[in-house]
Amino acid sequence: MLITFSLLLGLVIGSFCNVCIHRIPKGESIVIPGSRCPNCRTAIKAYDNIPILSFLFLMGQCRSCGHRISWQYPIVELLTGTLFALTVFRFGITRHTLLLWAFVAALVIVTFIDLEHQIVPDVITLPGMAIGFAWSLLTGWVFRSGGRVAGGFSPPAPLDALIGILAGGGILYLVAVLSRGGMGGGDIKLTAMVGALLGWRGALLTIFLGTLTGSVIALFLLASGKKGRKDPMPFGPFLALGAALALFWGEELITAYFRLVRWGL
Numbered sequence: 001m002l003i004t005f006s007l008l009l010g011l012v013i014g015s016f017c018n019v020c021i022h023r024i025p026k027g028e029s030i031v032i033p034g035s036r037c038p039n040c041r042t043a044i045k046a047y048d049n050i051p052i053l054s055f056l057f058l059m060g061q062c063r064s065c066g067h068r069i070s071w072q073y074p075i076v077e078l079l080t081g082t083l084f085a086l087t088v089f090r091f092g093i094t095r096h097t098l099l100l101w102a103f104v105a106a107l108v109i110v111t112f113i114d115l116e117h118q119i120v121p122d123v124i125t126l127p128g129m130a131i132g133f134a135w136s137l138l139t140g141w142v143f144r145s146g147g148r149v150a151g152g153f154s155p156p157a158p159l160d161a162l163i164g165i166l167a168g169g170g171i172l173y174l175v176a177v178l179s180r181g182g183m184g185g186g187d188i189k190l191t192a193m194v195g196a197l198l199g200w201r202g203a204l205l206t207i208f209l210g211t212l213t214g215s216v217i218a219l220f221l222l223a224s225g226k227k228g229r230k231d232p233m234p235f236g237p238f239l240a241l242g243a244a245l246a247l248f249w250g251e252e253l254i255t256a257y258f259r260l261v262r263w264g265l
């Protein structure tokens with residue numbers, strides 16, 4: 001029941017994520033006005049704004065002007081709903097659930113904005129960094145339950161979160177300096193945000209997984225001729241994927257990695 005509720009709530013939040021993805025790069029308010037068709041600007045009625053179902057019922061078209069609605073909308077809704085449900089499946093309902101839901105929603109927003117605009121907005125990463133670190137202080141000093149617990153999630157201790165911010169952002173900042181602009185400032189702040197919530201181990205794992213998956217995709221696109229060597233490729237989506245994997249299966253992945261290293265030696 002809780003997982004089903006989380007899925008449905010995630011679908012609704014996913015609809016809001018679509019608003020953020022569309023408006024944040026334009027500097028528009030994400031609250032006012034309400035949802036509108038991007039083509040004819042007609043306000044979307046509540047019954048035409050039901051996640052996924054409205055898209056299917058309208059056959060991917062605006063009711064007023066017939067303009068095609070991008071498949072991105074139901075994909076974002078379904079992805080957000082799935083991540084919300086997975087959060088509850090992995091960690092249950094705890095005092096950290098709202099924080100984790102906000103985190104995965106932020107990853108979805110960052111992913112699709114970066115894919116389209118090649119930017120990672122500060123309005124997502126900077127507040128996320130501050131909230132993650134503040135929550136580690138609250139958890140470590142008030143609740144006194146820092147560190148991961150069996151079957152659940154707890155933010156890192158405050159020092160671990162601080163090191164995560166510095167390590168996550170610092171490594172990519174060093175890459176940016178050495179590559180003379182090959183790494184964007186938004187990616188640096190994104191990994192710092194991850195470090196605030198997941199600690200330095202989570203930040204390093206995020207960078208490793210993001211680089212690994214990004215390299216594989218880049219090689220595929222180069223080999224298929226869909227991208228040239230000098231064509232820009234957003235790194236944010238790969239970091240977001242790495243962060244999600246680090247959140248849900250970080251400890252297992254780290255354990256498996258060191259096991260492989262021992263076998264290799």
